[in-house]
Amino acid sequence: MLTESFVASTRTVDRKAQATATKDIGIHLHDFRPIPSLKTSFKKSSTQPNCLAVSATHIFAAQADKSVIHVYNRERGNQEAVVPFQEKITCLAHAGYYHGAGTLVLGTQGGSLILWELATGRHISTSQSHLQPVTCLAVDPTFNFILSGSSDSNLQLWSLPSLLSISQPSHNDPSQPLPFSPVRTLTNHRAAINAVLFAHIPGQTSFAISAADDQTCIVWDYANGTVLHTYLLSDNPLCLALDPADRAAYTGFSDGSVQIINFYKPNHLLHGLFDPSQQSAPTQPPRLDRWHLHGPLSSPVHALQVSYDSTTLISGHGDGKVHTWDTAKGKYSAQLADFILPVTNLLMLPPLGFPSTQTPNLKLHGVVKPRYETFHNMNTGSNGDTSIPVNYSFTAQLLSTLPSQNTPSGLADLDAAMTHPSFPDCMLEEGIAELRAMNNRSFGPLDPDSMDQDNALRTENKNLKLQLDDALRRQREAIAEVLEYDQQSLRRREEESIKKARKKRRRIRMMEAEERRRKVVMGEVMESARENGVKEAQDETDEDLSSDTDELSSD
DSSP states (O other): OOBEEEEEEEOOSOHHHHHHHHTTEEEEEEEEESSOEEEEEEESOOEEEEEEEEOSSEEEEEETTSSEEEEEETTTTEEEEEEEOSSOEEEEEEESOTTSOOEEEEEETTSOEEEEETTTOOEEEOOOOOSSOEEEEEEOTTSSEEEEEETTSOEEEEEHHHHHOSSOOOTTOTTSOOTTOOSEEEOOOOSOEEEEEEOSSOSTTOOEEEEETTTEEEEEETTTTEEEEEEEOSSOOOEEEEOTTSSEEEEEOTTSOEEEEEOSOTTOSSOGGGOGGGSSSOBOOOGGGEEOOSSSOOOOEEEEEEOTTSSEEEEEETTSEEEEEETTTTEEEEEEEEOSSOEEEEEEOOOBOOSSOOOOSEEOSSOOOOOHHHHTTOSOSTTOOOOOOTTOOOOOEEOSOOOOSSOOTTOOHHHHHHHSSSOOHHHHHHHHHHHHHHHHHHHSOOOHHHHHHHHHHHHHHHHHHHHHHHHHHHHHHHHHHHHHHHHHHHHHHHHHHHHHHHHHHHHHHHHHHHHHHHHHHHHHHHHHHHHHHHHHHHHHHHHHHHHHHHHHHHO
């Protein structure tokens, strides 16, 4: 049976109310399935939205209106460290494998990014690329790109390997990009950006989605810097969540409602985002796709998450409540928890209970605090120095042995080559043997038997080529005959249709001529009948006059 859990963080509004109601608790580890229940709580934390990150061993919380990060150890269940920074931290994200050491990416109020290597203490700060505070961060599933959103309505795309690279380009080389600078800027929003997410599935169809206070959600092809689609909303979206299969997105609003943005259109075979006919004009989701809470009371939705099987949407609200929604039925389901203080962040943890789970390679028992004086933007001078400092050390526990130089028993050759530090000895020996064999065949003494075999092969190849040419010729002739037959059939059909049309036209002309003759005959008959009627009327008039005359004469 799978076990699902989530981490929720809250924001302190009133210290007295917090101390009375929750005993200074600010982070909650809550089980979702199979039985919802509170598992662990951590004290002394107050976070704004997008200021929570989680790994397998630690929880990182950027404190509201402060320049410190609280680090909590999940194994020991307590606060491990308080890490200060020179600027206020407005958002953060964890870059790296869930069970690995990873790097913590921080957005600052000054508009720059800070990268903190958790196992080395290396500290990297970027240029001030944003004009206003960074509001949200997202890391793609391949850990190659970072997207940062800001109140200045811009999105910046960063290359994570370039930022972490010890070898940085020289400042004096104009052909190279500036060190610690973004790859590109996305500028289609017109207001502050509240949330940004990468698709879960990497590849050519991967995308990113952002939500801003201009009442829009924009889906990006971040690799090319183009807009795939723009969705017009009826209110300002406050948060985002993506379906695990990237089929739809969910957004929350200030009235406590949530809305689904379906990427697939009915009766369309192509993905709606990558269908050229669907990318031209912005669209507005239907009203029925917006779901509301039961009852008159509502509070803003600050965080959204989707369950592993995509059947349940979890929302965190400003009144401290966590609600669930049935995505299949499209309606409110039930209240899951009540943390009293406003819920600002929700993060779903990877499900547990799979039958085959790979053992992690390392474990980070404790973070190494940033060492600014040692690793602060090291090796960024004009000389382009690529040397690694002597005091650059990696602190973590290795849970598996390093691959040996020989091929391990029971391991495939490809796996051995992929996991070996360089090349396995067996592969090198096999390659040297193949090269030696090729040299012997090319430059060794000629053998009469081998020459006879070569001649026989050449003769056979020549015969096969002749047969192939003959077969191709017959094929071309057959195709020409078929085409000629089709052309003749087409000509016959055209001639028959022409004949039928001519017959029809002649028949129509004959019918028209017959109709004209009939009208002429009918006209003559009517004229004669009219003349006969006039004559009869004249005769009757004459008779009447004669009878009147006779009567008068008799009188």
